[in-house]
Amino acid sequence: MLSGILSSAISGLNVNSQRTSAAADNIANVSTANYKRTEIQAKSLSVAQTSSTQYSPGGVLATSRQLSDVGPGAGALNNNVDLGTEFVNLINAETAYAANLKVVRAGEDMAKALLDVKA
Numbered sequence: 001m002l003s004g005i006l007s008s009a010i011s012g013l014n015v016n017s018q019r020t021s022a023a024a025d026n027i028a029n030v031s032t033a034n035y036k037r038t039e040i041q042a043k044s045l046s047v048a049q050t051s052s053t054q055y056s057p058g059g060v061l062a063t064s065r066q067l068s069d070v071g072p073g074a075g076a077l078n079n080n081v082d083l084g085t086e087f088v089n090l091i092n093a094e095t096a097y098a099a100n101l102k103v104v105r106a107g108e109d110m111a112k113a114l115l116d117v118k119a
Contacts, residue, residue, distance in 0.1 A: 011059035
């Protein structure tokens with residue numbers, strides 16, 4: 001059960017790391033003509049339990065997609081990167097990353113406590 005909690009939290013860390021990377025790429029290319037921004041979407045993974053006594057962890061799966069829609073405010077560069085949106089994405093990824101990191105730390109603390117009880 002503990003390893004399932006950790007693997008779910010780590011999958012969340014990976015998704016938010018990818019979100020940060022995508023936002024950084026988008027910001028770096030804000031002045032690149034015809035650049036199409038990349039977005040990372042997260043999808044929950046549900047794993048069917050194999051029995052009533054075994055815990056089956058889920059997780060998060062990241063999918064990357066390049067947004068080709070260029071709105072009316074694209075300007076002369078014809079790209080669809082909005083700095084405001086990218087900074088909001090960075091803040092969201094940072095907050096979610098911190099939450100997943102707390103889950104990992106709590107799992108480590110539980111594992112240490114379990115080892116102390118058995119010792």
